[in-house]
Amino acid sequence: xxxxxxxxxxxxxxxxxxxxxxxxxxxxxxxxxxxxxxxxxxxxxxxxxxxxxxxxxxxxxxxxxxxxxxxxxxxxxxxxxxxxxxxxxxxxxxxxxxxxxxxxxxxxxxxxxxxxxxxxxxxxxxxxxxxxxxxxxxxxxxxxxxxxxxxxxxxxxxxxxxxxxxxxxxxxxxxxxxxxxxxxxxxxxxxxxxxxxxxxxxxxxxxxxxxxxxxx
Numbered sequence: 001x002x003x004x005x006x007x008x009x010x011x012x013x014x015x016x017x018x019x020x021x022x023x024x025x026x027x028x029x030x031x032x033x034x035x036x037x038x039x040x041x042x043x044x045x046x047x048x049x050x051x052x053x054x055x056x057x058x059x060x061x062x063x064x065x066x067x068x069x070x071x072x073x074x075x076x077x078x079x080x081x082x083x084x085x086x087x088x089x090x091x092x093x094x095x096x097x098x099x100x101x102x103x104x105x106x107x108x109x110x111x112x113x114x115x116x117x118x119x120x121x122x123x124x125x126x127x128x129x130x131x132x133x134x135x136x137x138x139x140x141x142x143x144x145x146x147x148x149x150x151x152x153x154x155x156x157x158x159x160x161x162x163x164x165x166x167x168x169x170x171x172x173x174x175x176x177x178x179x180x181x182x183x184x185x186x187x188x189x190x191x192x193x194x195x196x197x198x199x200x201x202x203x204x205x206x207x208x209x210x211x212x213x214x215x216x
Contacts, residue, residue, distance in 0.1 A: 001045040001109065002026045004034040004060065005075075006052055014047070014075075014105075021106050022136060022149045022156070024177045031055025035063060041173070043070045045112045047105075050076035050087065058090055065091020071112035075100070110134050124159040126214050129203060131159055140198060150175055151194040154187070158204055158212055167211035 003018070005011035006029050015025045026041070028034040031052040038046065046064060050057035057074070064072050072094075074087040079097025087095045093115070094108050110133055114122060124131040128141040133156055138145040147155065153175035158166050168187040176186065191212060195204055205215040 001047065001113075002028060002034065002037055002041070002043045002070075003047045004028045004031070004052065004057070005047075005049045006030055007049075017102055018106070018109070019177075020149070022133070022153050023109065024153070024173070024175050026177055031057060031060045034060050038064060038067075038070065044174075045073060045109050046070045047073045047075050047109065048092070050074055050078050050083075058087075061087065061090045061092050071115055073108055073112055075105070107134060124156065126159050126203060129155075129159070129198070131156055145197055147194070147197060148190075150186070150190050151197065154190050154194055154212075155198075155204075158214060161213065163214050165207045165211045165213045170211070 001018070001023050003011060003015050003025055005014060005027075008029065011027055011029065015027055018025050026037060026043070028037055032054040034046070034048070034052075035055060037043075048057050048061060052060065057076070061072055061074065064070055072092045074092045074095045075098065076083070076087070076095075077098040078087075084095045084097075093112055096105060096108060122132075122134065124133070129138070131138045131152075136152065138147055138152060138155060154171055157171055157174050171187050172184070191204060195202060198204070201215075203215050204212055206212055
């Protein structure tokens with residue numbers, strides 16, 4: 001996801017909180033940087049401040065809505081009824097005023113992420129494994145799995161693919177962030193530790209040269 005917020009202390013606080021909940025967060029401090037990043041990366045969700053420098057948040061929202069590639073959540077101090085209606089009419093998918101409860105922001109981002117195509121169910125199931133992204137819990141046969149945020153993110157992406165192959169590049173893009181080294185072996189290492197925690201029988205299969213999928 002992309003967080004667009006020009007107040008740097010607030011931006012760092014929100015980004016850190018979202019990462020603790022397992023989101024891969026890129027950051028833009030003005031509207032032009034946001035548009036540049038969105039032209040390169042197809043973000044699932046963009047959390048967008050409205051009063052931005054360089055390019056106003058309203059123009060950013062309109063551009064993103066026209067492209068239709070990302071869900072937009074406006075997060076702004078402009079929170080009158082007229083402001084909310086105006087933001088939604090610009091093409092925002094959701095609107096949350098400042099100050100806000102962090103738990104509500106997380107829930108709204110999860111809800112928007114589920115609306116990306118193809119839509120995913122709120123709780124994922126595969127054989128005896130259950131993963132709840134909103135509650136950040138994963139269980140196997142009723143046993144709670146002590147996963148790190150990256151392990152949880154990898155399992156979520158592979159389970160959400162419902163048998164389709166997920167490449168290491170996609171996992172790096174979805175679970176890590178823009179600062180991740182594209183030549184890192186972090187994905188392979190994380191999949192290895194995740195498999196050990198999941199136990200037998202294995203549910204993540206390696207497709208040589210392609211990536212990973214749920215084992216049949």
